[in-house]
Structure formats: structure tokens, C-alpha cells
Amino acid sequence: MTDRPDAGAFCYRHPDRQSYILCQRCGRTICPECQTPGAVGVFCPECMKEQRANAPRTKPAILTRLTGRGRPVVTYSIIGVTFVVFLLQLIPGLNVTQYLLFQPVYVSTFAFEPWRMLTSVFVHSTGFIFHVALNMYTLWIFGQLLESLLGRGRFLALYLISGLAGSVGVVWLAPPLTAVVGASGAIFGLMGAFLVIQRRLGGNMTQLLVLVGINLVIGFIPGTNIAWQAHVGGLVGGALMGLIFVETRNPRQRTLQTVLIVALTIVLLVLSLRYVFFPLA
Structure with a gap:
């Protein structure tokens, strides 16, 4: 049991970090360090790993390399x-x-x-x-x-x-x-x-x-x-x-x-x- 005001507002991988973003696939809260941008929303490391395992290997687009994960x-x-x-x-x-x-x-x-x-x-x-x-x-x-x-x-x-x-x-x-x-x-x-x-x-x-x-x-x-x-x-x-x-x-x-x-x-x-x-x- 946690005494935080909103336990769901903390990253499931880093319980000390507040976040407002949910994984597009599993719905768990993730901090900026754990986020991987997708076509719509972001993904947690586990869901991203699963998606990459099922996707064909391609070189990342230039825009993706420039923007980077979590960059504003x-x-x-x-x-x-x-x-x-x-x-x-x-x-x-x-x-x-x-x-x-x-x-x-x-x-x-x-x-x-x-x-x-x-x-x-x-x-x-x-x-x-x-x-x-x-x-x-x-x-x-x-x-x-x-x-x-x-x-x-x-x-x-x-x-x-x-x-x-x-x-x-x-x-x-x-x-x-x-x-x-x-x-x-x-x-x-x-x-x-x-x-x-x-x-x-x-x-x-x-x-x-x-x-x-x-x-x-x-x-x-x-x-x-x-x-x-x-x-x-x-x-x-x-x-x-x-x-x-x-x-x-x-x-x-x-x-x-x-x-x-x-x-x-x-x-x-x-x-x-x-x-x-x-x-x-």
C-alpha cells in the first residue's frame, strides 16, 4: 500500500518519478526516460521491445534520429x-x-x-x-x-x-x-x-x-x-x-x-x- 496522493501518477519502473504519460499499449504510467514515441502516443520499454521483435528490421528515419526519444x-x-x-x-x-x-x-x-x-x-x-x-x-x-x-x-x-x-x-x-x-x-x-x-x-x-x-x-x-x-x-x-x-x-x-x-x-x-x-x- 502506498501513501502517495496518486500512485498511478508515478512511473512503474521508477516509483520516485511523477509522470502523466501512459503507455499506448498497456496503459501503465511511464516517465520521460522510459518513453519511446510511436506513431500515436508513446510505449513503455517492454511493449516497445515486443513491437520491435515482431517488426522487420529497418534503419531509423533521419527525422527520428534528429528528434530523439523524449525530446521537447x-x-x-x-x-x-x-x-x-x-x-x-x-x-x-x-x-x-x-x-x-x-x-x-x-x-x-x-x-x-x-x-x-x-x-x-x-x-x-x-x-x-x-x-x-x-x-x-x-x-x-x-x-x-x-x-x-x-x-x-x-x-x-x-x-x-x-x-x-x-x-x-x-x-x-x-x-x-x-x-x-x-x-x-x-x-x-x-x-x-x-x-x-x-x-x-x-x-x-x-x-x-x-x-x-x-x-x-x-x-x-x-x-x-x-x-x-x-x-x-x-x-x-x-x-x-x-x-x-x-x-x-x-x-x-x-x-x-x-x-x-x-x-x-x-x-x-x-x-x-x-x-x-x-x-x-
Whole structure:
């Protein structure tokens, strides 16, 4: 008998390591060291050994060798794309920032460019390099943790939906002409999801709560020019995503998990239409 808050949330091969990932075949919990990515999900060492024994011998694909087992490929890809976009923003005449930033007015009867709710996550202020640097450093920290816990597909969904939720927060809490750029909403979503998951796994949340609290307070300081509305929206959206992942972690609940994620996305999209339902004067 174990006194852990959730014995099923520990790797069956390493009982001292918490994990959120289950083997695609046998359903046992496995830590990042024990995971082998498959076409869908990951496999534990025993199931992978059995699969390889029954499969024809082939040379591993170049992409497989590059990505490696357990590597946070999605996290690194988002960071890479964000820095490429930042460099493009610096080229005069391209107007990348203007084409990708978000304002609530872009989902209204005056203009309808809803994709900006996501594209704004990949652009940052060019006059303050620490904006993109700090966001990507925070993503690097939380991305590695969450991508190994959730898997690549779930992590990507978490990041994008949190970014969408951040834009919805701007729609409802900021003036309609407020222009926002940056990944802060998505990153606050990662924090929100991690808070929920840590609570479920029984981990220590004190330091994370302090970090989230400090960042939220900074956004309310006059003159900082920070879109605290995106922080709040992203935090709430990420927490809801974390709750969905936690409550549907059983492999038999995969369909329910997908349905709930789609439902949350639809709700966010409907909420973003505030100025379509109630046009600006």
C-alpha cells in the first residue's frame, strides 16, 4: 500500500518519478526516460521491445534520429518559429508586426480577421528585445516539463488554445483598439495547466504560485505597457485545459478528452465574437 496522493501518477519502473504519460499499449504510467514515441502516443520499454521483435528490421528515419526519444520537439519548434518571425519583424517594409498583431476590432463588424488571435502569439515588441527573450526562456522551462508530461500533440494544443484564450481575454477586458503582441497569454496558459496538474499529482506548487502571482501583479503596474488581459485569459484557458487533461487521463477517455478540448475551443471562438454580436457604435 502506498501513501502517495496518486500512485498511478508515478512511473512503474521508477516509483520516485511523477509522470502523466501512459503507455499506448498497456496503459501503465511511464516517465520521460522510459518513453519511446510511436506513431500515436508513446510505449513503455517492454511493449516497445515486443513491437520491435515482431517488426522487420529497418534503419531509423533521419527525422527520428534528429528528434530523439523524449525530446521537447514542439517546444523547440515554437521557439525557433518565434525567433524567425522576430527577425522578419526587424526588416523594414515587410510590416510583419502590423499584419500579425491583434486588436479586438479585428473580430467585429468593422473587420473580421480572427486568425490574428493566434498569429499575435508569434510576434513581439521589436523595441524591447527582452520581451521575446523572456517569453521564450519561460517557454523553454515550462515547455520541456509539460511536453514530457502531456506528449507533443496535447502540449501543442495547450499552447495554441491558451494563446487563443489570451486573445479572448483582451476582447472582453481591454478597449477595442488595444493592440497586443506576444506569447505571454500562451505562456500563462502553460503555467495555469501546470498548476492544475501539479495539484492533481500532489506536487509542491508554492514557487509556481509565487511566480504566477508576481507576473500577474507586474502586468497591472502603470506604465509597463503589458497586456494583463491576455495574461488573465491565458491563465484561465490553460487551467481549463489542464483540468481536462487531468480528468481524462485514462486511455479509455481519449474520445471524451478530444470532445472536451473541441468544446472549449468552440466556446472561446464564440466568446471572441463579442463585437460581432454587439457591434461597436
